[in-house]
Amino acid sequence: xxxxxxxxxxxxxxxxxxxxxxxxxxxxxxxxxxxxxxxxxxxxxxxxxxxxxxxxxxxxxxxxxxxxxxxxxxxxxxxxxxxxxxxxxxxxxxxxxxxxxxxxxxxxxxxxxxxxxxxxxxxxxxxxxxxxxxxxxxxxxxxxxxxxxxxxxxxxxxxxxxxxxxxxxxxxxxxxxxxxxxxxxxxxxxxxxxxxxxxxxxxxxxxxxxxxxxxxxxxxxxxxxxxxxxxxxxxxxxxxxxxxxxxxxxxxxxxxxxxxxxxxxxxxxxxxxxxxxxxxxxxxxxxxxxxxxxxxxxxxxxxxxxxxxxxxxxxxxxxxxxxxxxxxxxxxxxxxxxxxxxxxxxxxxxxxxxxxxxxxxxxxxxxxxxxxxxxxxxxxxxxxxxxxxxxxxxxxxxxxxxxxxxxxxxxxxxxxxxxxxxxxxxxxxxxxxxxxxxxxxxxxxxxxxxxxxxxxxxxxxxxxxxxxxxxxxxxxxxxxxxxxxxxxxxxxxxxxxxxxxxxxxxxxxxxxxxxxxxxxxxxxxxxxxxxxxxxxxxxxxxxxxxxxxxxxxxxxxx
Amino acid sequence: xxxxxxxxxxxxxxxxxxxxxxxxxxxxxxxxxxxxxxxxxxxxxxxxxxxxxxxxxxxxxxxxxxxxxxxxxxxxxxxxxxxxxxxxxxxxxxxxxxxxxxxxxxxxxxxxxxxxxxxxxxxxxxxxxxxxxxxxxxxxxxxxxxxxxxxxxxxxxxxxxxxxxxxxxxxxxxxxxxxxxxxxxxxxxxxxxxxxxxxxxxxxxxxxxxxxxxxxxxxxxxxxxxxxxxxxxxxxxxxxxxxxxxxxxxxxxxxxxxxxxxxxxxxxxxxxxxxxxxxxxxxxxxxxxxxxxxxxxxxxxxxxxxxxxxxxxxxx
Numbered sequence: 001x002x003x004x005x006x007x008x009x010x011x012x013x014x015x016x017x018x019x020x021x022x023x024x025x026x027x028x029x030x031x032x033x034x035x036x037x038x039x040x041x042x043x044x045x046x047x048x049x050x051x052x053x054x055x056x057x058x059x060x061x062x063x064x065x066x067x068x069x070x071x072x073x074x075x076x077x078x079x080x081x082x083x084x085x086x087x088x089x090x091x092x093x094x095x096x097x098x099x100x101x102x103x104x105x106x107x108x109x110x111x112x113x114x115x116x117x118x119x120x121x122x123x124x125x126x127x128x129x130x131x132x133x134x135x136x137x138x139x140x141x142x143x144x145x146x147x148x149x150x151x152x153x154x155x156x157x158x159x160x161x162x163x164x165x166x167x168x169x170x171x172x173x174x175x176x177x178x179x180x181x182x183x184x185x186x187x188x189x190x191x192x193x194x195x196x197x198x199x200x201x202x203x204x205x206x207x208x209x210x211x212x213x214x215x216x217x218x219x220x221x222x223x224x225x226x227x228x229x230x231x232x233x234x235x236x237x238x239x240x241x242x243x244x245x246x247x248x249x250x251x252x253x254x255x256x257x258x259x260x261x262x263x264x265x266x267x268x269x270x271x272x273x274x275x276x277x278x279x280x281x282x283x284x285x286x287x288x289x290x291x292x293x294x295x296x297x298x299x300x301x302x303x304x305x306x307x308x309x310x311x312x313x314x315x316x317x318x319x320x321x322x323x324x325x326x327x328x329x330x331x332x333x334x335x336x337x338x339x340x341x342x343x344x345x346x347x348x349x350x351x352x353x354x355x356x357x358x359x360x361x362x363x364x365x366x367x368x369x370x371x372x373x374x375x376x377x378x379x380x381x382x383x384x385x386x387x388x389x390x391x392x393x394x395x396x397x398x399x400x401x402x403x404x405x406x407x408x409x410x411x412x413x414x415x416x417x418x419x420x421x422x423x424x425x426x427x428x429x430x431x432x433x434x435x436x437x438x439x440x441x442x443x444x445x446x447x448x449x450x451x452x453x454x455x456x457x458x459x460x461x462x463x464x465x466x467x468x469x470x471x472x473x474x475x476x477x478x479x480x481x482x483x484x485x486x487x488x489x490x491x492x493x494x495x496x497x498x499x500x501x502x503x504x505x506x507x508x509x510x511x512x513x514x515x516x517x518x519x520x521x522x523x524x525x526x527x528x529x530x531x532x533x534x535x536x537x538x539x540x541x542x543x544x545x546x547x548x549x550x551x552x553x554x555x556x557x558x
Numbered sequence: 559x560x561x562x563x564x565x566x567x568x569x570x571x572x573x574x575x576x577x578x579x580x581x582x583x584x585x586x587x588x589x590x591x592x593x594x595x596x597x598x599x600x601x602x603x604x605x606x607x608x609x610x611x612x613x614x615x616x617x618x619x620x621x622x623x624x625x626x627x628x629x630x631x632x633x634x635x636x637x638x639x640x641x642x643x644x645x646x647x648x649x650x651x652x653x654x655x656x657x658x659x660x661x662x663x664x665x666x667x668x669x670x671x672x673x674x675x676x677x678x679x680x681x682x683x684x685x686x687x688x689x690x691x692x693x694x695x696x697x698x699x700x701x702x703x704x705x706x707x708x709x710x711x712x713x714x715x716x717x718x719x720x721x722x723x724x725x726x727x728x729x730x731x732x733x734x735x736x737x738x739x740x741x742x743x744x745x746x747x748x749x750x751x752x753x754x755x756x757x758x759x760x761x762x763x764x765x766x767x768x769x770x771x772x773x774x775x776x777x778x779x780x781x782x783x784x785x786x787x788x789x790x791x792x793x794x795x796x797x798x799x800x801x802x803x804x805x806x807x808x809x810x811x812x813x814x815x816x817x818x819x820x821x822x823x824x825x826x827x828x829x830x831x832x833x834x835x836x837x838x839x840x841x842x843x844x845x846x847x848x849x850x851x852x853x854x855x856x857x858x859x860x861x862x863x864x865x866x867x868x869x870x871x872x873x874x
Contacts, residue, residue: 125754125759127757139759225711225746241620242714326777328758415625416628417628425625508583508610508631509583519612519613522614522747
């Protein structure tokens, strides 16, 4: 009983608070300061708020904000239109190959939207692959706001599909049956019972889609600039990335984007806290699924069509471009060859080092984010020190941090002349950015795991004379380990393909997978970029499958 | 657990330390393959390592500006001569005349900058587009080219900026209004503008950087570079040493290597015009081209206005 109580707990809490202040809070603080005091970079607090006034009067801010909202809300609507019918069929009926469809619908989520967008451009523009095959092109739709929204929705809808098919299954299995006993038809039972009961879960997943859509960079950057559709993210990118640089303007746009992301996060948390019926009680009942009967074929056609548009076409276009010897040669068989894959995997040192850099960065980011997230969750749930509320708040703050904002914060914080040493312009700035961006994943997973471990185990360990740290290491860590592993794999996958923050703070002499692909389109060889994209998609799709298997195991533990 | 922590710490310190070993840092506008070859060749000859940041001129300049308080680069190569003029005027450049610059004509060198190579801005046209072969800039504003033209974005492409300021001065900015009215699109950096033309989605690039299109054609793409009859614009690519460079001697050696016969042959291999007149070019040289006559100094002073007017023409 030597070290029970105050001192170590206080120490741990203080350590967590300091770490999170430096990694999470400081970048946000510097963005706010830069937005308010435009001359702070020169060490002056002159003319506060003047940059905000400039941005407002130029009309850039309201337009970019409105466009961001249009993109976010549009993506939510289209995602819901795609996902709700699919989830209902998947959850309430006996769909042939149900488990296979689940795996297939994981893939669009694993194709980064910038790659999907570029492959749709190659497919849909005049004389693109679609016109070469069918004589038709879809340029009018592609280069439009609905086009942007549809491409984003095809990436985001799995979030809604997976959340909803789970809650539909739970509800449909119990309550809808009751209503049908009382004489309601299947459609009426769905509309009056199942759907309303699933609404909180649906709303929460749609808000998540909104948050994903408003922070997306690649799609509006490729399609939006062609039609003069500028959003907050591309506005920030231009203000930081193109000469002349406008840091105060970028900071002001960033504050608006953070406000939108925060609102979405808080709304989602409230909805989930209220709890839907799907979160209480046991697992979905498998036995109650009804046969589809004559609707089997149409249902399969619907699933197939969504899979084709969301996964098949983008993947085929990526592959076709990667295999093409020349772009103007088109889809002709004699134009196909493996030269781009040879370059990516063997001859191009830049491509290979980009692959290795991204994989290494993903690994380091996953380990550090996992450790920090688990530590923060432990402090919040298992200590009684006063600072834990502050730790809780800081650990939630990255939920409101889109990649472009994180990059801006990193530049403003770490590129100051008065730092004796700084991670800026080294690979560690990217690690810091990824940790900040992805911290919510391990926090969420370990919090859930810790809540399931009875505090009596802690007490038992301490009664037996174990210190706080020994207890954490010998009791808690093995129990939360599998959950933490899942979170770290997620961090790895997302960090290894992150685009916009990497583009903006890439250290001299390095490339990541995403910046390599992006630059090939910007000023290099499209085929080489697509070969790299194909390799990346294979990597980021296979690894989540590992995550999935790991997740199955943790469910059994929990 | 301890091992994991140790490994992580070791990895992260390794990451931090990496930057310290590089000897000189070069920021360069495209093409990426050229600066990669130059660095590899330079390291092979001198043993000095080179760290490269390669991006569009707009991004290179933005990075220099953002790092003004903590300069990192030793050598900068941009695609727009005006960047050298304005940086020299701001006192940011180190004066140096390379002994290898003897064969570089006077208009391609100053006390502070020397050309690496020269590109020309022209029209890139897809012969399979079924559209009439354009001969001059204005041909791309005709009804036949409605919705079929792309332009590189002058905020990103340094050489495109030179063309925009030249045309503003010679013909007037109304040519861009006419292009916009004819459905032309502004499509990112140079390769971004060329790709739709290669696939055939568009017919021609207005302001194509000639060497990129020539290299594409040499690879087997169907694209043809057309130098407009009223005149093309050349964009010499200045190489400069920053005043803030911590290794000015090594930086000077890099400039020497870039202007050596070996370095200039690498420049020529990318279909750029080499800066030295005694190195063979794989393409027409300046004296074989008709050039637009304009006052580069005056055009450059008005960068912000030029870009604003261009953006307005295209409704942004």
